[in-house]
Amino acid sequence: MMKEGDVLTGLTVFSDxxxxxLDHDSYSFERAKPALAELKARxxxxxxxxxxxxxxxxxxxxxxxxxxxxxxxxxxxxxLGTADTPATSRYQELRSLLDRVDPMLRAEFRGxxxxxxxxxxxxxxxxxxxxxxxxxxxxxxxxxxxxxxSQETAFxxxxxxxxxxxxxxxxxxxxxxxxxxxxxxxxxxxxxxxRTLALGDAPNDAEMIEAADRxxxxxxxxxxxxxxxxxxxxxxxxxxxxxxxxxxxxAVFAELDLLTEA
Numbered sequence: 001m002m003k004e005g006d007v008l009t010g011l012t013v014f015s016d017x018x019x020x021x022l023d024h025d026s027y028s029f030e031r032a033k034p035a036l037a038e039l040k041a042r043x044x045x046x047x048x049x050x051x052x053x054x055x056x057x058x059x060x061x062x063x064x065x066x067x068x069x070x071x072x073x074x075x076x077x078x079x080l081g082t083a084d085t086p087a088t089s090r091y092q093e094l095r096s097l098l099d100r101v102d103p104m105l106r107a108e109f110r111g112x113x114x115x116x117x118x119x120x121x122x123x124x125x126x127x128x129x130x131x132x133x134x135x136x137x138x139x140x141x142x143x144x145x146x147x148x149x150s151q152e153t154a155f156x157x158x159x160x161x162x163x164x165x166x167x168x169x170x171x172x173x174x175x176x177x178x179x180x181x182x183x184x185x186x187x188x189x190x191x192x193x194x195r196t197l198a199l200g201d202a203p204n205d206a207e208m209i210e211a212a213d214r215x216x217x218x219x220x221x222x223x224x225x226x227x228x229x230x231x232x233x234x235x236x237x238x239x240x241x242x243x244x245x246x247x248x249x250x251a252v253f254a255e256l257d258l259l260t261e262a
Contacts, residue, residue, distance in 0.1 A: 010194030011044040011259065013252065014072075014185050014208060017052060017060065018171065019201040019220045023244045025125065029064065032245035035252040036064060042256070045069045047188060049181040049200075049208060051142060051169045054080045055133035070188060075167065075204055076179040077139030079188070089138040090177065097162045098141065098175060105155040108147030111175065112137065115144075124171070139179070142172035167204045168224045174204070182207035197255050199248055202226065209237060216251040219243045 015021045022029055029036070039046055048061055049072035057071045057080055071080040077090075095113060099106065112120055112135050121131045123144070145152045152173075156166045165178040181200075185208050189196055198205070198212035201220035209215035210229050215237040217226050231237035240247030 011039075011042075011255075012047060012189065012192050012194060012196050013039060013044060013255075014047045014049050014181070014188075014196060014198040014212065015248070016181075016200035016202065016205045016218075017048060017050040018169070019223055019244060020199055020205075020218045021048075021064075021245055021248050022060075024220065024222060027126075029245050032249045032252075035249040038256060039252065040065055045192065047071060047185075049076070049185065049198075049205075051075045051140065051172070051174055051204070053133060053136050053138065054078065055136040056130065059133075072181055072184040072188075074138065074140040075169070075174055075176055076181045076184045077176060079184055091137050091139065091141075094139070094141055094164065094175065094177065097164055098159075100162045101155065101158045105147070105151060105158055108151055109143050109145050109155060109173070109175075111141040111143035113141065140174050140176035142169070142174045145173050169202045169204045171223070180207055181205065182211045185211060195259070197252070199251060200226075201244075212236075214238075214255060216240060216248075216255075218247045218251070 018024060021032055046066040047069050048057055050057060051074060054073045057073055061067050061071050073080050117131050117135065120134065121128065126134060145155060159166050159175060164175050166173050166175050185198065196212040197214050198209045199216040199218055200209055201218040202223050203226055206226050206229060209217060210231050215231055217237065217239045219240050220243060229237050240251055242250060
């Protein structure tokens with residue numbers, strides 16, 4: 001078991017936010033505070049990896065107490081707090097490419113810019129100031145596809161023809177240029193060294209979870225489920241029985257126990 005004074009400076013935890021470290025409905029991390037405090041006390045790093053923008057992640061990272069750690073923004077499009085963050089936004093380029101998709105299919109996709117602040121607030125439950133930060137996008141466009149499954153398949157294929165990709169997160173179908181959380185995790189892992197733990201609840205977290213030394217799929221009964229992963233067969237990846245920050249906290253404590261006993 002863990003002993004007071006242990007330091008796990010070699011551990012880097014990569015974590016999704018909504019539905020994982022943050023409660024799906026309230027966006028609270030209250031139930032994860034004990035595990036967060038333990039990570040901090042032991043010198044472990046916490047790298048947030050989210051579809052959220054840099055403007056959204058900065059205050060969240062500060063509230064969690066890990067402003068000294070980088071954060072992966074917009075599903076891997078950039079890294080907050082390091083020289084790796086691209087200086088020039090590609091958002092207008094992305095929107096222009098999106099509008100080159102077949103108009104019949106394009107009309108079924110309602111991105112944040114199509115929705116406007118009021119609709120984004122209705123779909124997310126965020127406060128107005130949080131909505132403003134969520135819409136300060138640089139590299140990706142979350143949204144809702146309102147058409148049939150066959151139309152959605154055609155839409156995703158059409159995106160590929162103009163150099164874009166789409167991936168589901170906890171709430172939205174996000175269109176981007178294709179950078180991933182896993183790619184950024186590998187960059188940071190090479191920089192920090194040591195052991196990695198990755199946690200997430202949605203399909204856009206799967207590659208990151210699979211690429212870590214140990215991965216955790218946090219239960220989310222409302223979102224699109226993560227399919228069985230190879231790492232589960234190997235025993236490197238587990239699934240929580242609790243949702244959101246409760247499941248996250250239990251998984252982090254379990255990892256700390258394993259490292260202490262090793």
